[in-house]
Amino acid sequence: MSDQDKLSAEDRLIARHFGPLATHPGALGLTDDAAFVSPPPGHDLVLKTDAIVGGVHFFAEDDASTVAQKALRVNLSDLAAKGAKPLGFLVSLALPQDIGDTWLGRFSSGLRADAEAYQCPLFGGDTDRTPGPVTVSVAMFGSVPHGTMVRRAGAKPGDRVFVSGTIGDAALGLVLRKDDNMGADWKLTDEQRAHLLSRYLLPQPRNALAEAVRMHASASMDISDGLAGDLTKLARVSGVAAQIDAARVPLSDAARAAVAADPAMLETALTGGDDFEIVCAVPPAQADSFRAAAFAAQVPVTEIGAVAAGEGVVFRDARGAPMSFKRLSFSHF
Amino acid sequence: MSDQDKLSAEDRLIARHFGPLATHPGALGLTDDAAFVSPPPGHDLVLKTDAIVGGVHFFAEDDASTVAQKALRVNLSDLAAKGAKPLGFLVSLALPQDIGDTWLGRFSSGLRADAEAYQCPLFGGDTDRTPGPVTVSVAMFGSVPHGTMVRRAGAKPGDRVFVSGTIGDAALGLVLRKDDNMGADWKLTDEQRAHLLSRYLLPQPRNALAEAVRMHASASMDISDGLAGDLTKLARVSGVAAQIDAARVPLSDAARAAVAADPAMLETALTGGDDFEIVCAVPPAQADSFRAAAFAAQVPVTEIGAVAAGEGVVFRDARGAPMSFKRLSFSHF
Numbered sequence: 001m002s003d004q005d006k007l008s009a010e011d012r013l014i015a016r017h018f019g020p021l022a023t024h025p026g027a028l029g030l031t032d033d034a035a036f037v038s039p040p041p042g043h044d045l046v047l048k049t050d051a052i053v054g055g056v057h058f059f060a061e062d063d064a065s066t067v068a069q070k071a072l073r074v075n076l077s078d079l080a081a082k083g084a085k086p087l088g089f090l091v092s093l094a095l096p097q098d099i100g101d102t103w104l105g106r107f108s109s110g111l112r113a114d115a116e117a118y119q120c121p122l123f124g125g126d127t128d129r130t131p132g133p134v135t136v137s138v139a140m141f142g143s144v145p146h147g148t149m150v151r152r153a154g155a156k157p158g159d160r161v162f163v164s165g166t167i168g169d170a171a172l173g174l175v176l177r178k179d180d181n182m183g184a185d186w187k188l189t190d191e192q193r194a195h196l197l198s199r200y201l202l203p204q205p206r207n208a209l210a211e212a213v214r215m216h217a218s219a220s221m222d223i224s225d226g227l228a229g230d231l232t233k234l235a236r237v238s239g240v241a242a243q244i245d246a247a248r249v250p251l252s253d254a255a256r257a258a259v260a261a262d263p264a265m266l267e268t269a270l271t272g273g274d275d276f277e278i279v280c281a282v283p284p285a286q287a288d289s290f291r292a293a294a295f296a297a298q299v300p301v302t303e304i305g306a307v308a309a310g311e312g313v314v315f316r317d318a319r320g321a322p323m324s325f326k327r328l329s330f331s332h333f
Numbered sequence: 334m335s336d337q338d339k340l341s342a343e344d345r346l347i348a349r350h351f352g353p354l355a356t357h358p359g360a361l362g363l364t365d366d367a368a369f370v371s372p373p374p375g376h377d378l379v380l381k382t383d384a385i386v387g388g389v390h391f392f393a394e395d396d397a398s399t400v401a402q403k404a405l406r407v408n409l410s411d412l413a414a415k416g417a418k419p420l421g422f423l424v425s426l427a428l429p430q431d432i433g434d435t436w437l438g439r440f441s442s443g444l445r446a447d448a449e450a451y452q453c454p455l456f457g458g459d460t461d462r463t464p465g466p467v468t469v470s471v472a473m474f475g476s477v478p479h480g481t482m483v484r485r486a487g488a489k490p491g492d493r494v495f496v497s498g499t500i501g502d503a504a505l506g507l508v509l510r511k512d513d514n515m516g517a518d519w520k521l522t523d524e525q526r527a528h529l530l531s532r533y534l535l536p537q538p539r540n541a542l543a544e545a546v547r548m549h550a551s552a553s554m555d556i557s558d559g560l561a562g563d564l565t566k567l568a569r570v571s572g573v574a575a576q577i578d579a580a581r582v583p584l585s586d587a588a589r590a591a592v593a594a595d596p597a598m599l600e601t602a603l604t605g606g607d608d609f610e611i612v613c614a615v616p617p618a619q620a621d622s623f624r625a626a627a628f629a630a631q632v633p634v635t636e637i638g639a640v641a642a643g644e645g646v647v648f649r650d651a652r653g654a655p656m657s658f659k660r661l662s663f664s665h666f
Contacts, residue, residue, distance in 0.1 A: 008558065008562070011566070026377070028484065028486075031485065031486075031570050032415075032484050032485050032486070032554075032570070033381065033411045033414060033415060033485065033554050033555060034379050034380060034381040034411050034412070034415045034417070034475075034482070035379070035380045035381075036377040036378060036379050036380070036477070036482045037377065037378050037380065038377050038378070038479060039372055039378060041374070044359070044369040044370065044371050045369060045370050045371070045372060045378065045474075046367050046368070046369050047367060047368045047369070047370065047421075047423055047456045047457055047474070048366065048367040048368075048423070048457060049423035049424070049425045049457060049458060049459050049470075049472055050425070050459045051425040051427060051459050051461055051470065052461075053427055053461050053462070053463045053465075055464055056461060056462055056463065056464075057461070078366045078367050079367070081366060082365075082366060082367045084367070088380075090380055090381070090382035090472050091382070092382045092383070092384040092425070092470040092472075094384060094386055094427075094465075094468050094470075123380045124380055124381060124382060125382060126382050126383045126384050126470070128384055128385075128386050128389060128390070129386070129389055130386045130389065130465055130466065130468065131386075131388055131389075131465060131466060132386075132427075132463055132464060132465010132466050132468070133463065133464060133465050135427050135463065135465070135468055135470075137382075137384065137425040137427075137459070137468075137470035139382055139423050139425075139472030141378075141380075141474075144369070146371060149367070149369045151361065151365050152364065152365050152366065153361075153364070153365070221365075221366050222366060225341065229341070233344070237364050237365070
């Protein structure tokens with residue numbers, strides 16, 4: 001055998017599927033043990049890691065390119081909420097024995113499409129065999145001007161509470177996905193059904209809103225475990241309370257139809273996971289500028305309530321009565 | 334239920350086990366979605382990710398604190414070989430349902446001990462349930478003065494080839510570990526046996542040597558997949574050949590005893606994985622300074638051969654004859 005033949009199959013796999021994604025010179029074409037990058041002078045590095053596991057965060061039959069994009073986007077969403085611009089990412093892949101070239105080709109094509117779309121190149125990775133399900137762990141790094149990362153802490157009484165996009169679509173999409181019979185009585189059009197399913201399958205992170213958040217928000221986070229639970233975390237770390245008008249929480253046509261048919265779905269929408277929208281607090285004096293910046297970024301934002309002194313988050317229904325939820329957010333534990 | 338009770342078990346788990354490790358102010362005590370850090374001015378960031386999987390890279394019965402340390406150290410080893418100083422890390426954990434507080438307590442205590450020993454604080458993490466084995470993915474960040482990361486590429490004909498420590502211990506330790514009867518005829522003392530087993534169980538990365546490597550080496554990598562295969566990778570990317578005297582490759586007393594009893598074990602030592610020593614090329618004019626810097630850092634280094642023009646790596650036996658290996662390095666693929 002030549003040395004080339006004796007080289008590990010892992011090296012060939014990486015060269016074929018992932019080398020083309022390593023477009024930054026510091027990634028050294030994935031031919032080294034590590035990569036290097038110079039963050040912009042005067043900037044802080046923003047760090048985040050999140051993994052997705054087959055059978056837990058996605059379905060085994062999902063298209064590998066969608067799996068790759070989901071893994072990347074759940075992390076991109078955090079950068080957006082922190083006001084950070086993507087610099088690049090590392091990916092660690094654990095693959096069952098039966099995963100072959102076809103799956104990897106689809107996976108890397110999804111990763112590549114998003115690396116380009118979000119200007120977020122691959123800096124390195126690791127590929128291992130596992131007796132378990134496909135597990136994709138991404139470490140994402142971005143940058144913000146020094147000292148400007150937007151935190152969960154920082155919301156002040158009087159701040160307005162905004163959310164981007166629409167809430168609950170992914171949670172309702174998961175209900176549909178889990179059981180074909182679920183949602184049969186929601187009387188959705190094919191288009192509405194497809195909308196909810198796609199919102200679960202593939203997050204649309206709000207990186208276009210990052211700069212508006214950084215310039216105007218006093219506190220921010222992305223909604224990954226449900227609006228009610230995530231806003232509760234933000235309020236607690238900020239040492240404040242919040243009052244939310246449930247009727248002002250933006251719902252898609254599809255979600256509105258589901259809730260109209262089955263009012264219990266409102267709780268699912270407000271407490272379910274996987275929205276990957278942004279919830280943030282904006283001081284009153286900044287609210288108009290924030291709205292204008294969001295409009296310029298072509299990201300819809302909606303004011304849904306206000307921050308107050310005290311603790312706890314209260315959602316009020318259309319009659320002003322406090323709503324009570326069985327649980328505040330989604331948890332695998 | 335109070336809001337606190339409704340908060341996810343994952344948040345409580347993180348606060349209890351991992352919060353105390355997040356000693357850097359930018360980690361925000363793990364109460365935010367992301368962390369921030371300012372790399373030293375004029376420095377590049379060095380990036381690496383590597384994962385370990387239960388049943389593949391460690392045994393299910395291994396002490397969780399050792400598992401944590403192994404996960405961290407395989408990444409620290411890469412920083413050392415690149416001449417980089419640790420800045421911090423992210424960890425992504427996939428845990429089977431039966432992993433509870435006791436395991437996590439041991440795991441976080443191992444992680445904490447090494448975070449302190451290597452001055453490498455935790456910046457963030459992610460915890461998920463998996464139907465598969467424990468999977469620990471670490472993303473490691475380090476820094477080097479701008480433009481000085483030591484690469485695999487860069488070795489020049491005439492350079493001396495050095496390795497740190499001793500080679501093959503971990504591969505022989507794995508032979509012992511896999512089957513109690515293996516190695517019975519090696520006639521090892523209890524101490525020698527313990528040495529080999531511990532070298533497999535817990536890498537000792539050479540971060541103390543990083544500065545010497547950065548100041549003096551023309552090319553460098555850590556040995557994770559076997560000396561022969563890893564040096565072949567370094568030579569290929571550098572566009573050079575290398576000639577190695579197998580007799581000069583430093584072996585521990587225990588490895589020497591195993592090879593004396595079973596000469597086939599020399600190939601296992603030279604091509605097996607998990608050494609986590611450093612192999613580097615050093616220009617002749619720098620060799621004395623490199624030796625002195627390594628001595629000052631209290632890391633043993635040994636010259637084992639030289640870089641030459643051409644391609645391929647040849648190991649010569651004590652009589653000067655080229656050795657032939659069944660495979661150059663370890664691969665799970």
